[in-house]
Amino acid sequence: MEDKQFNPLVTSNSPLPGLVPGSSQYLIKEGISALHRGEDLQVDQLNTSSSSSPQGQCTDKEGISTNYRAEDKLANQSSTPLDQWVLLGIALSASEKDSLKEFASLTSSTLAQEWDKTVTHVIVGRNAGSRCGRSYEVQMAILSGKWVVAAGWVVDCLVERISGPKPCLAKLIPSPEISYEVKFYDGARTSIDGPAKGRAGAAEGARKLLSGLHFCFSAYMHPEDREDIQNLIAAGGGQVLEGISPDGLRENLKRNPAEVYFIYHGGPPRTPTSDFDLEVQECNKYVGSGARMIRHLQLFDAILCYDVLFLKPTGVFTKICK
Template sequence: MATDATNHRNSVRYSPKRHGASGAKCQTNEGKKRKKIIDKLNDAKEKINDLGVSGGQSSVVLDQSPCAFCHSSKQSEGSGPFMAFAQGKEIVGNVDNFSNVIHVHFKCLHCSCGEKGAGLGCYMKSCQRTYHVPCAYNIPGCRWDDGYLLLCPSHASDKFPSELKAKSGKQDTEKSTTLMNVGKNLVFCGSALSSDEKFALADFASSSGAVVSKFWRNDVTHVIAATDSNGACTRTLKVLMAILNGKWVLAMEWVKACMEAGHLVKEELYEVVLDNHGSSGGPKAGRLRIQNNAPKLFSNLRFYFIGDFVQAFKADLLNLVTTAGGTIIETKDQLWLSSKANANQLTLVVYNADFSDNLGVGDEDEDSLKCQRLGAAEDVAQEFGYRVVRHIWILESIACGLLCLDSL
């Protein structure tokens, strides 16, 4: 599943406060190690961002070493999931086999300049406020643009460069006045948008008084998704979270129609129906499920994940499952106990059916790996009398808004 980062390679523009020429020349060994980790991460970045790492809150709380950047052991929506590195490479699986393991938050890793104590400063030059990235994300009054620029609560009403550029010469005064404040309770989140589409969305939000969030958050009201010639959107974490929370998933044409009309137009005509994997009906089904106060999609389902998953990728899957009302079984002991508990709940053993991260593996080796992963899942399922499912089943069920029981 593709993400905005995958489609557009947004680089982090990060501007820590400077403390003189001597500080700029002296880079610590720790900073160099961190830079090496970031460079190494690029090779695995496609997989890590496969679900659209927006840093969603993980449902699993574990004993955790502190982040090498922000020195916090907490994992939140603002920090993203923890990642482990040793000798400049990401560790997937058991870290006990490695020495000198470094743990970092996903977002701290992508937003760190490598200098000790670096902070993210308010975009206003006259403002002296600085924050760690996860801390700033958890402050409701802070406002972000699409390039990791930040405005503190005191300057949240000021404009980012993207907003000034988008606004320049695009809309006449009459339409801007008509739109003003009609979107004051709206929060927009773009999905796989081009640069021009991001500028247009920022312009619309500025004209209407709405807020644009770079990441998924619980108060998002509209996900504005790029669509292809067939009207299909890219399957991203933002789109899937919108479906599960009953929020609008709209094509960019809705924004254009509102700007042309000078007021908000009805969303139904612009609701996305199809995604780029062929799944359809998810956004409408998700809205109706919430409106009708129906049970969540994965209510009465339990999930046990087995085998190799990239940590950030698995964290997003866990986030989706719990948001959809599913229960996570973390250990085999819990799996055994659950088999003796509520028989009305269906338990699924989930294995990773994506082999795109095994670069350089021949067809023969890939077939062997497929057999190993499936075999391990089937052994556990047969032991407890459960069903085996590929991780893709979770995504497909959410994307079409119903349980794909026929594919189990």
């Protein structure tokens, strides 16, 4: 999936730079725009250091942890039994991978190699930067109401276990995940709490983010990107109109009015292409049939922020080419 750095607040709510008034096209030949500045989006790592956050706990012989009793029910943490946890790490350093393996062993949890519906926690490396926000794993976790936590949750717990006042003879008791839940920030330091919103919605049994929305795809989208986006839409409760033509869409909307979004790939192509004009024509046909045109990156932003307002059509075809 596309994992360029981005500023979701800019991509969805601000005018696009370089737009020619009245033009239906927008092309950045150099592949650089305000949407992809390196400083735009950052992962909040401020609450992951062992000196400032609640530490992982381990029990002593009497079954009492360094800060709380094992039987205490802590708010803002997973209610799933430890031995049913499924942990998936992304963008981890070598030492973080080793720590995650040890953590999984001590908690009797399972390590996953890729995303599936059984994953309970996505663990993000300290140096993942802004790229992880649009990763398939993080986006699926948000839509599924799963925890997205910084690797400090694992590392700090193990550090506390080693340096605690008494030897740890029982199973590890991890700290509440809420202290390490990953947050994202735009360049203005505005907090983006998509992971927390996704969890809250799932816990309340709320309507899914994309419920009631319909989507169709550009024929020029790479098959792997299309498959990932289809999975995201399904996880978000949306419906894919597979293989529908512009004429078919027009007739379908006459019978059943609905919100339909036409998604095209708005980032650098996987392979060199000269289909720009054909893509513009395709978009115009679907818009003329009643669809709302959006870049695939807008869908990622909407998921990351857990807000469908980021699907607001820009009204122009925007593509970044190498």
